[in-house]
Amino acid sequence: MALGERLSALLCGGAVVLLDGDLGAGKTRFAQGVARGLGLTGIVTSPTFNLVLEYPVETGDGSLAGTPAPSLCPNPTVPCPPAKEPSPVSVLRHFDLYRLEQADQLDDLDYFALIEEPDAVSLVEWGSKFASQLPLDYILVHLKVDETDPNKRFLELSAEGDCSQELLGRFARSEGMQPTERGGQYD
Numbered sequence: 001m002a003l004g005e006r007l008s009a010l011l012c013g014g015a016v017v018l019l020d021g022d023l024g025a026g027k028t029r030f031a032q033g034v035a036r037g038l039g040l041t042g043i044v045t046s047p048t049f050n051l052v053l054e055y056p057v058e059t060g061d062g063s064l065a066g067t068p069a070p071s072l073c074p075n076p077t078v079p080c081p082p083a084k085e086p087s088p089v090s091v092l093r094h095f096d097l098y099r100l101e102q103a104d105q106l107d108d109l110d111y112f113a114l115i116e117e118p119d120a121v122s123l124v125e126w127g128s129k130f131a132s133q134l135p136l137d138y139i140l141v142h143l144k145v146d147e148t149d150p151n152k153r154f155l156e157l158s159a160e161g162d163c164s165q166e167l168l169g170r171f172a173r174s175e176g177m178q179p180t181e182r183g184g185q186y187d
């Protein structure tokens with residue numbers, strides 16, 4: 001949760017964070033951390049039965065006390081999302097694709113239109129479920145329960161696309177994370 005909260009400080013409008021890992025791995029908990037970091041104080045629940053839940057984020061001076069203002073893309077020279085201007089965050093959407101059986105059901109959700117909205121941050125539980133339907137630019141957070149201590153979680157972060165790779169690189173440096181041999185992935 002704390003890591004999600006710190007990641008939120010770097011997320012710009014248009015950012016997409018896919019969360020995967022087994023049932024109970026901590027995807028919703030991570031999403032709650034991001035939400036808290038964006039200044040959302042209410043309870044962010046699992047959208048399993050709703051498929052997507054939406055939370056308005058206050059921007060600029062209206063941001064909640066004690067929380068960082070939702071940020072622009074950290075590096076203005078890197079368009080974020082690609083080919084678009086950096087944009088502040090005004091809405092957080094929390095998807096859960098667990099109950100979807102087929103990729104074409106994403107259209108019923110208007111999934112791609114929603115995640116491409118330039119002022120939205122999208123968190124997607126089971127977001128890598130349909131390998132043929134991944135966004136162009138995303139951060140992937142893979143969560144795993146520690147086999148020896150069920151109260152611990154391992155997280156592996158990776159990114160696809162220029163903006164998310166830049167953003168993840170910055171985040172990893174700020175966290176002191178080490179890239180793995182696979183390059184661009186962080187434990």
Ligand SMILES: Nc1ncnc2c1ncn2[C@@H]1O[C@H](COP(=O)(O)OP(=O)(O)OP(=O)(O)O)[C@@H](O)[C@H]1O
Binds near residue numbers: 021022
């Ligand atoms: N980092 C963590 N440290 C300790 N406990 C955690 C952590 N993350 C999640 N948990 C606990 O694990 C349980 C499952 O967490 P969570 O609901 O976030 O998982 P999930 O991956 O969203 O599950 P699902 O696949 O059912 O959506 C909860 O009881 C939660 O409190």
Ligand SMILES: [Mg+2]
Binds near residue numbers: 028046125
């Ligand atoms: Mg969940």
